[in-house]
Amino acid sequence: MRAAASLVFGWLLFAPCAFAVDSSPPLPDPVMQQRYLALTHELRCMQCQNESLADSPVGLAADLRRNVRELVQAGETDEQIRDHMVARYGEFILFRPRMNWRNAWLWSAPVLLMLIGVAVAVRVLRDRRQRLDEEPDVDESVDP
Amino acid sequence: MNRFLLPLAAFALLLLVLIAGLRHASDKGIIVSPLLGKPAPQFSLPDLLDGNTPLQTKALRGHWSLLNVWGTWCVECRAEHQTLLTIKQQGRVLIFGIDWKDDDTQARAFLNELGNPYQRVGADREGRVAIDWGVYGAPESFLINPDGTVVYKHVGGLTPQIWQREFLSRLP
Numbered sequence: 001m002r003a004a005a006s007l008v009f010g011w012l013l014f015a016p017c018a019f020a021v022d023s024s025p026p027l028p029d030p031v032m033q034q035r036y037l038a039l040t041h042e043l044r045c046m047q048c049q050n051e052s053l054a055d056s057p058v059g060l061a062a063d064l065r066r067n068v069r070e071l072v073q074a075g076e077t078d079e080q081i082r083d084h085m086v087a088r089y090g091e092f093i094l095f096r097p098r099m100n101w102r103n104a105w106l107w108s109a110p111v112l113l114m115l116i117g118v119a120v121a122v123r124v125l126r127d128r129r130q131r132l133d134e135e136p137d138v139d140e141s142v143d144p
Numbered sequence: 145m146n147r148f149l150l151p152l153a154a155f156a157l158l159l160l161v162l163i164a165g166l167r168h169a170s171d172k173g174i175i176v177s178p179l180l181g182k183p184a185p186q187f188s189l190p191d192l193l194d195g196n197t198p199l200q201t202k203a204l205r206g207h208w209s210l211l212n213v214w215g216t217w218c219v220e221c222r223a224e225h226q227t228l229l230t231i232k233q234q235g236r237v238l239i240f241g242i243d244w245k246d247d248d249t250q251a252r253a254f255l256n257e258l259g260n261p262y263q264r265v266g267a268d269r270e271g272r273v274a275i276d277w278g279v280y281g282a283p284e285s286f287l288i289n290p291d292g293t294v295v296y297k298h299v300g301g302l303t304p305q306i307w308q309r310e311f312l313s314r315l316p
Binding site: 064 | 271278
């Protein structure tokens with residue numbers, strides 16, 4: 001009972017989100033509509049900055065959605081549309097940053113950190129084995 | 145001793161990265177315009193005050209220009225208006241306005257009430273030209289050199305101090 005009540009309460013909490021911000025009618029071509037939705041979800045609303053174009057109710061986001069819609073209909077590719085936006089607003093408009101020389105170190109950081117980790121692990125293991133070889137019985141005899 | 149050297153070096157490196165991050169923290173909110181150093185975007189807008197000839201990019205050539213994006217709905221634009229009038233009086237640049245997503249009648253009333261600092265004003269009723277200029281919040285002001293190249297952009301209201309520090313220093 002309690003679980004059901006909290007579930008209903010949870011739904012109510014999220015109810016306002018169910019109203020779509022984007023009230024424009026869907027594009028006639030379902031493939032284009034799909035691309036339009038994907039693009040407006042991965043482009044940032046520059047006014048509110050942490051919302052996507054699709055989720056933002058401000059006027060500028062509506063204008064930019066119109067812009068994306070027109071570019072999709074004009075037959076531009078996703079990459080061309082991203083370039084179009086970046087040329088005007090800078091790379092900040094992309095939620096997924098592109099790799100370039102300035103941020104290459106950040107992209108390579110996970111691999112670098114893993115390599116460091118492996119190197120440390122190998123060294124620790126090798127040291128331990130060496131120690132065990134040199135002075136046998138010591139570690140085992142201390143703890144019961 | 146040796147076994148502390150590597151972690152210490154790593155810590156020092158981390159510290160350097162964090163200090164660099166803190167020093168640049170103040171420019172975090174500002175988005176650098178990709179237009180800087182590039183030719184001003186092509187546009188053509190109906191003139192708010194004289195219905196005959198549209199305001200076009202070519203009007204920005206041959207002299208230093210300040211392109212100011214404003215609207216009567218924008219509180220900060222009202223606040224910076226006096227500064228624009230002062231800049232006009234100084235005569236170092238010609239000021240052009242883009243009236244962004246506004247009502248023409250209200251915009252004309254605004255200029256009648258507060259004075260008109262603009263050489264010409266284009267009415268961007270649908271907000272298309274503002275997107276080409278990468279505008280995301282009025283007021284925004286662009287400094288454009290006589291070749292028509294965008295030299296500087298300021299987001300937010302102008303004050304005499306900002307004009308002095310960021311714009312006059314870039315003029316010849």
